[in-house]
Amino acid sequence: MINQLGNFLTLSTFGESHGEAYGGIITHFPAGIFIDFDAVQHQLNRRKPGQSSIVTQRKESDTIRFLSGIFEGKTTGMPIGFLIFNENQKSKDYNHLEDRYRPSHADFTYDAKFGLRDYRGGGRSSARETVNWVAAGALARQILPKEVEIYAYVSSVGNVVCDKSYSELSLNEIDHNDVRCPDSFSAEKMIEKIKSIKKSGDTIGGTITCVVKNLPIGLGEPVFGKLQAELARAMLNINACKGFEYGSGFAGTMMKGSEHNDVFKADFTTETNHSGGIQGGISNGMDIYFRVAFKPVATLMKSQNSVDKEGKASIVEGKGRHDPCVVPRAVPIVENLTAFVLADMYLINRLRRI
Template sequence: MAGSIFGTLFRVSTFGESHGTALGAVIDGCPAGLPLSAEEIQAYLNRRKPGQSAFTTPRKEADTCEILSGVFEGKTLGTPIAVLVWNKDQHSADYQAIWDCYRPGHADFGFDRKFGFRDPRGGGRSSGRETIGRVIGGAIAAKLLAEFGIRAFAYVSAVGAIEAATFDEAICAENLLGMPDPEAAARAAAYLKEVMQARDSLGGTVSCRVTGMFPGLGEPVFDKLDAELAKAVMSIGAVKGVEFGDGFGVSTRRGSEDNDAFCPGQGGTEKKSNHAGGMLGGISDGSDILLRAAVKATPSIGSPQETVNKNGEPVTIEIQGRHDPTIMPRAAVVVESMVNLVLADLLLRNSVSTVEKLKRAAGRA
């Protein structure tokens, strides 16, 4: 299976299956001398681990990480960083009744056709639990970005059709859905309880804002900053769409309405607005990067669904086991992690974009 490695210079390889022995990641290309601890990675993992509320799967996994290599006396060595998380509460028997069935909304059918077999234990490699490796890499990337004053923060801006109307980052930690608007969070929680009683699920929207950005990050052709971010976020299994800045709203405007005017600012040239979401021509313009990701409803639901088994025979299934009625509270940190990975990789690539930068790196400037 190809496609488990992400990045050019800051590279992350993820491994493991939902009901396998362990999951984790190997990060290659992280510069030496970066302060890093297991506790800092754990803080990221804690944001996505299961069993934290009535709105997440009751699977009880501590998701405690172990750094196996690449760090010595609290700093990175410049060598590959291997981080492991053990699976401890997998219930593979929950899938026995649908072992040979293709679950609607899942990767089962395509996976089986591509590889000639599949791991039916919770989806195997195509499970959302695969994102553990992404979050490990994203936590390390966040540490690198912090050295340059860059910070990404992702949050739940909508659950179903209920959208946050206000933004207060501190509020996200005060409600079970991770929304920045307390009133919207309360309405969303009440609606989600109704959906859960119907043995159904909900999706929503994750928004991410990157602050501290400087102009000049990204490439102008195929490796545009927004293109790289779109690929990264779209690689998350539940994400079905990504937009930047005002997104699809720009399609109805005139150029005079959509263009962001430049003006002198305290820190140099600035923009009066940010319809573009912090990128122009595939390169950062110094404004905050703004993106939104559309996340589909959890496909594992308890209500009856029609499908077929491996023999092509029609069957009706009711999925048992432990599943998220919505993944929104856990999805935000995965989006944030993928954004971090892109920015860290492009930051390293940017260091060789001119001869002068190379000279400074070599101490010859």
């Protein structure tokens, strides 16, 4: 089973939603970096459940414990091992799923692939796995030059869209509301939408926009390992992710080349940035921006028609604690996965110059 993120800087993880703990091992983390532990825990706190009325009410502290690779606050160059214990499992909420498959969930495919599955919260297929990714990304941020800034925010929930460009928004206000949209008018509408959907026992999807500022020129590989491909690979591994576009994305298909080309200025910046900060798979010094699409959560708080393990018609009842919309809590996941990918590409680029 492939269980690794990254090329040079790598993350391998373990854990199940209702097991004892999650955790991971990070390899090739540079030696001599003083770790800001508070910054790591801050990112985990942004992702953890139970933050507001519009997310799952599972209560977890998500406190990280480091086992290796850090001595007296500084990285040693050895593999960094970490643990995050589960504290609030309610496995009995899932007993009714032992022999039934939830529609559009991983239940059936896991059973078909492995011949068995952990039905308690989805086991390994649970989005709780992303706690590992946020921890690793929060560490990886500390490899990047300090001037690099990474912001992600909710840009739509269902048909409620924040249609302002990121350049028109105050990105420092992302965490000022429960839905993590820096436009207060759009945020109110999004929160109302999620509350309405939750009340009906249903779920809804949305999009997250991510912006990277002040990234060095030259990150990314010419053929395989293009920067946009590595970012897309990371994002498309997030539970419920359905799409990725960068720069002009699909809208660029409706433009002429003369409209789409980013014309250079004397300082090698460009008049427009339809390329999304990446040309030929390599960062060009302009802002990187991309958008990630998320489907509605598959688990509903109402009954659904399905089948059991014998293929017989069955009813799946809505039980347990689940997000009515994943995007508010997915913001730190997108940010920190982005940081991990960029740190990996940054280290690879440094190796080229040794």
